[in-house]
Amino acid sequence: MITIDKLEVAVNGRTILQDVSLEAPAGQLTAIVGPNGSGKSTLLKALCRDYAYSGKISLDGRDIASMTPMELSVLRAVLPQSSNLPFPFTVREVVAMGLTAGRPGVARQHLQTLPDEALARVDLTGFGGRFYGELSGGEQQRVQLARVLCQVWQPVVEGVPRYLFLDEPVSSLDIKHQLMIMDVAQRFARSGGGVIAVLHDLNLTALYADAIIALRKGKVVARGRPEAVLTDKVLETVFDVPLRVGIAPQKGSFVLPHSVRAGAASEVA
Amino acid sequence: MTSTMILHSIGVPARPEGDRSHLGRLAVFALALALVAAMALSVTTGASGASALNLIGAWLGFVPADDAALLRDSAVILNIRMPRMVLGVLIGSGLAVSGLLMQGLFRNPLADPGLVGVSSGSALGAIVIIVLGGTALAPFTSALGIWALPAAAFCGGLVITTILYRVATRGGQTAIATMLLAGIAIGALAGAFSGLLTYVASDNQLRDLTFWGMGSLAGANWIKVAAAGPIIICALAAAAFLARGLNAMTLGEATASHLGVPVQRFKRLTILSVAAATGASVAVSGGIGFVGIVVPHLLRLVIGPDHRYLLPASALLGATFLLLCDALSRTIVAPAELPIGIVTAAFGGPFFLWILLHRRSAFAW
Numbered sequence: 001m002i003t004i005d006k007l008e009v010a011v012n013g014r015t016i017l018q019d020v021s022l023e024a025p026a027g028q029l030t031a032i033v034g035p036n037g038s039g040k041s042t043l044l045k046a047l048c049r050d051y052a053y054s055g056k057i058s059l060d061g062r063d064i065a066s067m068t069p070m071e072l073s074v075l076r077a078v079l080p081q082s083s084n085l086p087f088p089f090t091v092r093e094v095v096a097m098g099l100t101a102g103r104p105g106v107a108r109q110h111l112q113t114l115p116d117e118a119l120a121r122v123d124l125t126g127f128g129g130r131f132y133g134e135l136s137g138g139e140q141q142r143v144q145l146a147r148v149l150c151q152v153w154q155p156v157v158e159g160v161p162r163y164l165f166l167d168e169p170v171s172s173l174d175i176k177h178q179l180m181i182m183d184v185a186q187r188f189a190r191s192g193g194g195v196i197a198v199l200h201d202l203n204l205t206a207l208y209a210d211a212i213i214a215l216r217k218g219k220v221v222a223r224g225r226p227e228a229v230l231t232d233k234v235l236e237t238v239f240d241v242p243l244r245v246g247i248a249p250q251k252g253s254f255v256l257p258h259s260v261r262a263g264a265a266s267e268v269a
Numbered sequence: 270m271t272s273t274m275i276l277h278s279i280g281v282p283a284r285p286e287g288d289r290s291h292l293g294r295l296a297v298f299a300l301a302l303a304l305v306a307a308m309a310l311s312v313t314t315g316a317s318g319a320s321a322l323n324l325i326g327a328w329l330g331f332v333p334a335d336d337a338a339l340l341r342d343s344a345v346i347l348n349i350r351m352p353r354m355v356l357g358v359l360i361g362s363g364l365a366v367s368g369l370l371m372q373g374l375f376r377n378p379l380a381d382p383g384l385v386g387v388s389s390g391s392a393l394g395a396i397v398i399i400v401l402g403g404t405a406l407a408p409f410t411s412a413l414g415i416w417a418l419p420a421a422a423f424c425g426g427l428v429i430t431t432i433l434y435r436v437a438t439r440g441g442q443t444a445i446a447t448m449l450l451a452g453i454a455i456g457a458l459a460g461a462f463s464g465l466l467t468y469v470a471s472d473n474q475l476r477d478l479t480f481w482g483m484g485s486l487a488g489a490n491w492i493k494v495a496a497a498g499p500i501i502i503c504a505l506a507a508a509a510f511l512a513r514g515l516n517a518m519t520l521g522e523a524t525a526s527h528l529g530v531p532v533q534r535f536k537r538l539t540i541l542s543v544a545a546a547t548g549a550s551v552a553v554s555g556g557i558g559f560v561g562i563v564v565p566h567l568l569r570l571v572i573g574p575d576h577r578y579l580l581p582a583s584a585l586l587g588a589t590f591l592l593l594c595d596a597l598s599r600t601i602v603a604p605a606e607l608p609i610g611i612v613t614a615a616f617g618g619p620f621f622l623w624i625l626l627h628r629r630s631a632f633a634w
Contacts, residue, residue, distance in 0.1 A: 050523045073529030085519050086376045087574035092287030100517050101529035116285055129286035151528065 026161030034215035092128035098150025105154030155193025293578025365587020368561020385452025394425025423548030484610025559617020
């Protein structure tokens, strides 16, 4: 369980997050949604201790401020929005960096094959020998996810859950890989780990999230199960644009942009 | 792919694609052998024609040990060539590893102690001692003895590296242009102070300064080895613990921290190691340029950028490279000799330009 209590973050003297309190339990995929500049990524960065903050963030009851980078690295892995590398590493070498902390939760003899298994999970089998810098943005993002998966390969080790923090994990992926990556994240949560993902796509959020936290101007304006947060009224408050939520025949809700202006709607019609 | 298949067919186990650790191990092994050969070459060649073989023969009892020529040869080899060889190994590996550490710290393949002013800072520290050591700073020099010069050079290098890091790095990202320009500015500043000191130096000091400033292993002796050796060895030993952190740092500071690297402590140790190795090298041999950029870059082309192999391989190749340059500098205009800094620059300058042309797109200035 990740518990955030009265979190406040200021970057360069400007307050980005204010009085944010929330909980994200293990075993669930918690999505953070909100418009640009609402503080989603800042919240994730504070969780990763990249930004100084006031308030308290604890991971299964332990204050993260008092933990060493090594202790934290065993319990959570972080997928950044993008990563470029100054040196010509191969894909496999990048993925194997996930093993820096050295405790993915697998047997020692398993470590050698782990990078390739992680690559298979993000649909990059056979990419190990390619140079990272020569891949497309979407492929690079999946390589990074494979690296992150290596770090916390087992979602639960000796009864202790581990966490994945994903900052816009599918932003540059095609639809097939969006679904595939969200599947990987969901499976991690279903196996007892915790996932916190910053997401822009409300339909993916509806499809995969177990809980949603909606931010607006640095404050939590709604939180709870998808049915509770993904409503016309809440979404209009959060995103400042009229949105209509429908129910897909098989599975969950979906969100359609509703007409912002009367003219726009008639053009579409 | 084909070579993998051939290796597999002769019974070498298949390696996962993209895993270059076997190249790294092979390179370290081959370079260790190369270094031994270069060390042998360094001890056996020189202007005097002293024969190391005769000396070994004397030790083993094949050549009479009271021969006058042998005594002279043994003096040449034990007191001139041996310390010079040892100093070459220390300085070559120190400079190559300093370059590698800076490139990892700045996440930038063009970082090098000589290019970004660290050597100028070390030189300033050393010049302060050379010029003022007998007068204003006499207590300091008498307290530290032979270590006064390397200690001052270390302090100079440390100050410059720290300033450079503060100026050129924002939020864990270093802009290449900013780093190089800041290096030029800081180097110029250090140069100005050095110039000022040169102005007040006496004629004798001036001769020392000129000779030393060109970068040379000439004048190597066991005292210089004793002064610089322990410092460089400490820096190399510290660097051995930085390999995994340097790999993680290539993903950026934040990600390195997420991977469990204590980033602040890591950066401090890296800067200290760079300043120590560069400072000690500059103190005893002046400014020998380009070793720190040529050696790691060449190795990266062959074995890839994994620092677990790149660090030992750079130390070995740096030492070998410097010994070979030194052998060249001693023989090319024999019986005179070129300052070794000229030889390394003659290799390094064009090489640096080649990197720029070859990888211009990758840098995206």
